[in-house]
Amino acid sequence: MTSNKPKSSIVIIGNGISGITTARHIRKQSNVEITIISDESPYFFSRTALMYVYMGHMQFEHTQPYENNFWEKNKISLVHKRVAKLISEKHMLAFEDGSSIVYDKLVIATGSKPNRFGWPGQNLKAVQGLYHKQDLEQLEAWSGSIKSATIVGGGLIGIELAEMLHSRGKKVHFLVRESSFWNAILPEEESEMINQHIRLHGIDLQLETELKGIESNEEGRAKGVHTTRNEFIECQWVGLTVGVSPNIDFLKNSSLETGKGIKVNSFLETNLPHVYAIGDCAEQTEPLEGRQPIEAVWYTGRMMGETLAKTLVGEKTKYVPGNWFNSAKFFDIEYQTYGTVTSTPVYEEEQQLFWKHPKKNNSIRLSFNPSTNTLLGCITMGVRLRHSVFDEWLTNKEPMDSVIKNFKTANFDPEFYPTYEKELTMEWETLKRHNNP
Template sequence: MRIVIVGNGIAGITAARHIRKQSDVEIVVISKETDHFFSRTALMYVYMGHQQYHHLKPYEDWFWDKNRINLYRATVENIDFSQKTITLSADSYQVTYTPSLLERLTKVAPKHTNKQAITSKVLTYDKLILATGSVPRMGDWEGQSLSGVQGLYSYQDLELLEKNTAGISKAVIVGGGLIGVELAEMLHTRHIEVTMLVREKSYWSSVLPKEESNLVTKHIQKRGIDLRFNTKLKAIRGQRCVERVETSQGERIDCQLVGLAIGVVPNISFLSSNTTALYLNKGIVVNKYLETNLSDVYAIGDCVEHQQPPEGRKSIEQIWYTGRIMGETVAQTICGNRTAYQPGVFFNSAKFFDLEYQTYGEVPASLPEGVSTFCWQHPTKEVLIRINYDSKSGAVLGFNALGTRLRHAVCEGWIKEKRAIEEVLTNFQQANFDPEFFEKYTLSHTSPSL
């Protein structure tokens, strides 16, 4: 049996690894982005000079041959679901690894990757896993096609950023989310002046409650980033390259780079032209077993839209760990143990420059009816902890943490077990996950300051 996986991100590669653990079937992974799987969340550190690209690969190049996972570098031009065939681009090749004598003797693994042309451009499959990820959301602004306008998601985007920022002094970032702040930090390390256009009244206020948003806003401004709130991009101006932008506030801001960071969308455009019955909406629609409406076709990761999302989750969630869980889940099903996708309590984490952020459960920007909140903020430090709880029962519903770390298992357990807010506050030190020598925090209703 041949299993073909389209996409070599965290979802696709996790599926390949777990299928190999349980089965001896043939596995083919197709990617047009890179030869090998890499950590997408660490791309920024390559640009900032903290790492080199080869540091981003969790597995050595020999890992794939050893585990008989065939890597194809190719663009998928067409999928015929009725015939179970995939048409690949003319420049397709297979990535293999042949260790040298020195490597065999010393077990040192330098680069000895081979690229072999694929004879047949039509590949058959028995089961297909679509793990095509997401792509930056692009607007429709005048001047968007100018050189110097780009998003940031793929390895190719990183290469383009290197080219677009060579010798420049000013950049404008459109959007106030996690990708936007990462891009701002990257540019800031190269002493490029950064202006961010944020349509909300404070940073990420559509996601963060007021206190958290204000704290993040001040933290970013302290790093020298020019935040323009209640401001939208109107047009991008220049001859062949970006020269300036015009905003909804009537401002003209000189710049040589425009970074579009207005979110990502499922990467499904190449499927839209197929004259098949694959069910597409905003993403590839799947049931709770990650099965599409077509037999032997599955979808996982950022490209997925859940027909019936698990409790407390959204229909589309483009998060690293949900891709990993989906990869593990679909591997179980394909290997004979049909398993439903269960991501557990919602969780996410990020950094705003050096301000750490964690969220668990349900902590929306505006407090819903029937929900109360406990919010503690350090009087002098950039530290904030919020706990939402049911107004009647007192059961905790969610946590936010800024400037401090909480233990995942403890917070998830308290939410799952519907622990009362009084009990959680009394035992809050159990959730503290700060490294040794970091200050630890205790909370109570009566003495919130430390």
């Protein structure tokens, strides 16, 4: 094994949003040497845009927010290699090609990998997930021979894949274990809206249906799936989208403390000195009330990167994730969520105001504390809100009367997005009369 004198004192494994945000914010505050390692792509790209490359809306290079010379200009070294092992007692990373690099401080931001649960046939050709750039390339390589595809798992990646394949004219079968799409997250009305919307696009949505196994043709390629309904679905490609898990296999024999992810404290420190973990691969040992130990979300990854950068330049900073926020698209229905909105609320702790357009896929759901009448959270479908306004309301525990009265200020762009303040006000007044007869 050869060892090269390090070019940097801070080494970052992973060039996703967490790792890149850390590097950029360190550079804004310090001239310390930085190296970013990734075996996925030489340059940072927007992972959420991969689907639009497949759908023909953009070229892959358009997913890269920075010019290729940005990194050299900012004196950030890029290493396109795969890390095989962490040798923490030597402050060293060993690469698969036999070379190595040493570090003064190490940031692990290796993201997630698609889950596989030991199904028969899960390792056949034309069976894959969708997370990495290589997954997109693999899907593209198979696409010419796909007439029918089966997607297993009803989360955000699953519905993205359904839209992608549908855009190429493929027949799509969509197996979802739950009784309604994403109903652990979405309340009943929103979940049913998406069920109908998926089917309206010609997708064969099969609820309460799981994968039993994948059958192979004589060439070792998937030719169909067996379901828990004892049905065989003929297809030439299978997408496994039953969630993701931290991408930390290369750390199995290291001294790092791991659970599902790499365990970190509120300063994003691991159990090893000068070793940190952020993003999808980090598992909080002390998550805030109502938050998950692992949050595989773009927004939290960016926030962790910004926080850790301060610590790495000498301003030790606690990670405070702020109010929960996420967004997605279900085909052409935009979805936003802020704060806490449970799919099955406990009445004494959370009440909800819900309005839905009688004909369109537009809805607003506000959750509030029934004892104080203060805002807890929001879910919108087909209604885009201003993040800054809602974030401030949640931080200030805004009274519901004030939220309803000023809801127009939260509308993202009234010129292009319809506003429904009048209808929401009527629903609120009705709910208040019901609560206070």
